[in-house]
Amino acid sequence: MLTHLANLRVRGRLERHVPLAPMTSWRVGGPADWLFEPEDADDLAHLLASIPESVPRMVLGLGSNVLIRDGGVEGLVIHLTGTINQRLRLDSERVELGAGLACPQAARFCANEGLTGAEFLAGIPGTLGGALAMNAGAWGGEIWPLVEWAESIDGRGLRHVRTPAEYRIGYRSVRGCEGEFFLRVVLRLQPGDPSTAKARIQELLRERAEKQPLGLPSCGSVFRNPEGGHAAALIEQAGLKGLHRGGAEVSLKHANFITHDGSATAADIEWLMQEVQARVEARFNIRLVPEVRVIGRREGHP
Structure with missing residues (x-):
């Protein structure tokens, strides 16, 4: 079913039987049948438009919220870390960020731009795309309350601009528009003092280092907090x-x-x-x- 992938002309990396363990924070698991690292969003759209929708596919960012089983992953793994990671200041309150951008990098970019409200992203060890997919949060903050709109792409390579109203967003849960995954997001933040925002990030990271076993492979928190408890x-x-x-x-x-x-x-x-x-x-x-x-x-x- 996937042999025709070998003949596709893409600008990014497209390879068979690529080990996934080094691409995850748990550092375990088997290989991808096929791995694609797109050069950019257009390259990704071209590939998706060129393969049947029946081809299994998953998106992998920093691999901090997945456990890849030892037998590997069937079909196509789309790896976005290191690509689709743009950072752009739009105006006095908004930034546009690529879904492949690591959350800590996003937090630092916003702080350096004098925008506050995204400092908690420094404590999320994944990409913005993964954070959007699960409504990730830390220290009482969650990503979706900051979202003005997000761009997604579907299995046919068609792109869609979505607002938060098009999703059912809950605690560590985002439903709606299934079969799509995120390419970029526009966040609306509050203007503030860069030094204060950067100091807050450092404070949060110190607290994280004190409480969490950061020196060993892990995925971060394994289980959601149940209602009213931890x-x-x-x-x-x-x-x-x-x-x-x-x-x-x-x-x-x-x-x-x-x-x-x-x-x-x-x-x-x-x-x-x-x-x-x-x-x-x-x-x-x-x-x-x-x-x-x-x-x-x-x-x-x-």
């Missing part, structure tokens, strides 16, 4: 800090993180996720919902 507190109260399988472990520093020592497999991490869910549910009758997306084939399963 996933980390439930996991800790269930006695699950330090629970391990293979080289993977429920972090002793932050219970909603699963880290590993470099020897873990994706299967080890997925087992821990399921075990944490089961034990917390048995103890508190609360089913934790993962923030992380588990994608791909298990080892040995085509």
